[in-house]
Amino acid sequence: MIDLTQMGQQAQAAAQVLAQLDTATKNQALLAMAAELTAHTEQILDANARDLAAASDQPAKFTDRLRLTPARISDMANGLKSVAALPDPTARIDGGFTNAAGLSIIQKRVPLGVVGMIYEARPNVTVDAAGLTLKSGNAVMLRGGKEALQSNLALTQVLQTALTKVGLPAQAVQLVADPSRALANEMMHLTAYLDVLIPRGGAGLIQAVVNTATVPVIETGAGNCHIYVDQTADLEMAKAIVVNAKVQRPSVCNAAEKLLIHQAVAADYLPALAAALQAHGVALRGDEAARAIVPNMAAVTAADWDTEYNDLIMAVKVIADEDEAIAHINRHNTKHSESIITNDYASSERFLNQVDAACVYVNASTRFTDGEQFGFGAEIGISTQKLHARGPMGLAALTTTKYQIRGNGQVRE
Amino acid sequence: MIDLTQMGQQAQAAAQVLAQLDTATKNQALLAMAAELTAHTEQILDANARDLAAASDQPAKFTDRLRLTPARISDMANGLKSVAALPDPTARIDGGFTNAAGLSIIQKRVPLGVVGMIYEARPNVTVDAAGLTLKSGNAVMLRGGKEALQSNLALTQVLQTALTKVGLPAQAVQLVADPSRALANEMMHLTAYLDVLIPRGGAGLIQAVVNTATVPVIETGAGNCHIYVDQTADLEMAKAIVVNAKVQRPSVCNAAEKLLIHQAVAADYLPALAAALQAHGVALRGDEAARAIVPNMAAVTAADWDTEYNDLIMAVKVIADEDEAIAHINRHNTKHSESIITNDYASSERFLNQVDAACVYVNASTRFTDGEQFGFGAEIGISTQKLHARGPMGLAALTTTKYQIRGNGQVRE
Known part of the structure; x- marks a missing residue:
């Protein structure tokens, strides 16, 4: 007893x-x-x-x-x-x-x-x-x-x-x-x-x-993390970061679950990004605009935007501009880790300041949100x-x- | 609606x-x-x-x-x-x-x-x-x-x-x-x-x-605060601090509610401390040892030790030594503000380190626990x-x- x-x-x-x-x-x-x-x-x-x-x-x-x-x-x-x-x-x-x-x-x-x-x-x-x-x-x-x-x-x-x-x-x-x-x-x-x-x-x-x-x-620990690929992003960098954030260890809270991509580069970038993810076995779920560009994605549902998969699944949304990306993230995220891929200074600053999350990244994988990676030597958890x-x-x-x-x-x- | x-x-x-x-x-x-x-x-x-x-x-x-x-x-x-x-x-x-x-x-x-x-x-x-x-x-x-x-x-x-x-x-x-x-x-x-x-x-x-x-x-705000008068305390200082902490504004959370006094000085100090408090209209409630020294106190009950009066009432306990004082405080306090009156360096350090409270004082009134008094300019509350x-x-x-x-x-x- x-x-x-x-x-x-x-x-x-x-x-x-x-x-x-x-x-x-x-x-x-x-x-x-x-x-x-x-x-x-x-x-x-x-x-x-x-x-x-x-x-x-x-x-x-x-x-x-x-x-x-x-x-x-x-x-x-x-x-x-x-x-x-x-x-x-x-x-x-x-x-x-x-x-x-x-x-x-x-x-x-x-x-x-x-x-x-x-x-x-x-x-x-x-x-x-x-x-x-x-x-x-x-x-x-x-x-x-x-x-x-x-x-x-x-x-x-x-x-x-x-x-x-x-x-x-x-x-x-x-x-x-x-x-x-x-x-x-x-x-x-x-x-x-x-x-x-x-x-x-x-x-x-x-x-x-x-x-x-x-x-x-x-x-601690709930992580519905987003990566937003801005229109000024370097495609190769975006590909490396999105793949790393999604597939390096999909079961953990700092893995990316959502890909947002600016409409100005979606047609150019999305086929390469999707192919790279799919080559790693990621099942993609796209909104209408994303599926018009890459037809071999499942259709996303409203519930997807609030779901942490902890698995080789990623939802994709084509975004009109950065404001829409920030608003979408602030509405659906779990305040864990969010990243923008961009070469535009003003966009990077807006994202860093306006996205509400414990860790906000520019041009890096969300997978770095970790006590060991931050140099704390050990971690009791990740507060959200x-x-x-x-x-x-x-x-x-x-x-x-x-x-x-x-x-x-x-x-x- | x-x-x-x-x-x-x-x-x-x-x-x-x-x-x-x-x-x-x-x-x-x-x-x-x-x-x-x-x-x-x-x-x-x-x-x-x-x-x-x-x-x-x-x-x-x-x-x-x-x-x-x-x-x-x-x-x-x-x-x-x-x-x-x-x-x-x-x-x-x-x-x-x-x-x-x-x-x-x-x-x-x-x-x-x-x-x-x-x-x-x-x-x-x-x-x-x-x-x-x-x-x-x-x-x-x-x-x-x-x-x-x-x-x-x-x-x-x-x-x-x-x-x-x-x-x-x-x-x-x-x-x-x-x-x-x-x-x-x-x-x-x-x-x-x-x-x-x-x-x-x-x-x-x-x-x-x-x-x-x-x-x-x-x-925020619960304050069952103690003042412990050590055997090396200056009696005049103790009197001024105890009276201030109890009567200057009895309705607030940083007012003192309990007086602990070392047995070695209780017979010498308590009559003067009690008289000073009673002169300000404070109703005293003593344990047996305290009432043996100052008979005109009511008898304290077990519930008193956990009670925040917010009023002109103070309970008094005669204490064998500092360890007992610290143990009593850690058992009954609301982790707000506690003070020791002493001239002994080792006693002051033990009290500062071992008492579990937001604010631990040596030779000062508990009434200073306040955003304005701390120099913060304003206060949204006192976290306990x-x-x-x-x-x-x-x-x-x-x-x-x-x-x-x-x-x-x-x-x-």
Whole structure:
């Protein structure tokens, strides 16, 4: 029987310890976690094999994400070592000032406290989240997909052993070991203990958490991304970027789902763009104007414009001008990543300023929206909301600030 | 019949215009709003008189907040002029870097979009919120307390006239003119149009919004603030600070509600502290140890430790040591403002680092937690949550960031 209130209390107590640790101690814990993972590879693979056996009726795409191998466990351990090598986000002071009353006011970075994660059957998220929250001084409560329960139990046990070995509270990393809906629901309302809830997974999971939780949520990952090929675009560059953004890894949130093309170049460019995409197995769905130019596309439906395919599918629309492109994007996008291919300076500036998204690109693939690619070293998710953090979230997104105010007897007049 | 979806669409369209304005145009609008308020003082007072007449059965405290006077309207106009004089938070670029692929990545401050405000029957909030959201480039949807409806209608009409006069969309400032619970509830779920919801008012209103809203909420204002008098405290300083924090304005969230005093000085200090507070009409409620020293206190109950009085009441607890003080505060506080009075360096540092609150003070009154006192020039509220903004929120809290990324054909390997 899982008692979430008790888990929350333990997490909060652990968080108070973690918040006061120096960077060296946290790094030592991360390295111990990495060593312990490697040392228990067999035990983790055994647990994972039980999960895989129970999930044998699931599609290959699903079991591929669930499957652990010695190489993947080694990757997880290396990930923890990389996090140990990153700067400590709570070592930072954002700024400070002396106010009119002579108070010295310092704004210091501090951990959030207790982070809740709700995610799908991907055991690597368990280790990633534990490493990032620990480095930023937070305790974490993990609720992974039910199909990964045995793997997650084995992983958290190993991580807790490492924490104990370096003298830290094991409850800094806890697994909600009953992956039922009822308990997930209770977790979404654990406002007394959770400072933030980060859902990771498909649109359905994210929306369920956003609509249900009273704990503050950071919404992540929905990506209906567009590439707009302007009339001044270089065709070869456009082709390389559109193909990369669509096919390099179609299942992820920063893959492009929509191609908008200016009417002045549609007849010249679209046949080459479509052929390049189709050569990579992309199924195209065009509006009337696009199909008049490239007849071997399916007809697009209204619902397509709001759909994130996460697959080798792309919808194509011929656009009258940049204003129409920007309006279309702002109406249908998920505020993730949008790109314009252009050689016109004014067009590039309009697009950068008027498109409402976490990341707006000129002449580059949307696939770069990623903590690793941005140079953050690690990523807890990609925020598509506007509060707290926007775009790829590194360690800093797992912190907040505190004003520390030093006086010498000031009272308010 | 109020159509919130239509209002949301209009707000979003207005927000897209506001986001592209230069600072001078926004300032011109703020000055026009100030001028229009002054010019229509009579009309606003007439509307306010109708609200006051309908609220004649309400307590004086309530009608005092509802009441407008020529001086108060002039204050509101001056407030708008002050906001015009503040720096534009969206003019800032937070930073930038070139990533490994050679992309130039700039993190720019941008408006949130559409801000929703739910507040009580205080017409000044209508004008404050309109000014701050406009300056930060946001549209606002205002839902004030039903008892202020006529005042709010008159005020928003005047503000909209000013917007129209300077060529800006009137829908940048909209009032939800049906202050029913059903419509407030619908507003809390207007995720397609509202980027954030900021409740302002008593604990009941704030909690109702936090528990109901699916729109991201910034929680504000609950303040169960403590002052801990350490054994090394200067008694005269402690007396001045405790009295100031408790009595200077007891109804507000940064007033102190609890006095913790170290056992080593309780017998020496408490009689003088209690007498000073009682001389200002403060009703004291003590624990057993406190009442053994100062018998003329009522007995405290367990519920007191979690209660924000907003009144001339203060609960007193004798504390064994600083660890107990910090643990008590972290268990019962609302993460708003906490202060230690001490002359011991190590104690001050422990308190600053271990107390979990937006603002932690040494040797100063908690009453300084305020945007004006911090030098922000204006305040949209005081955040007691940890995401997005913590502590007094000035104009910057009404912005988010956007990554603008300039490339020259980069694709991801």
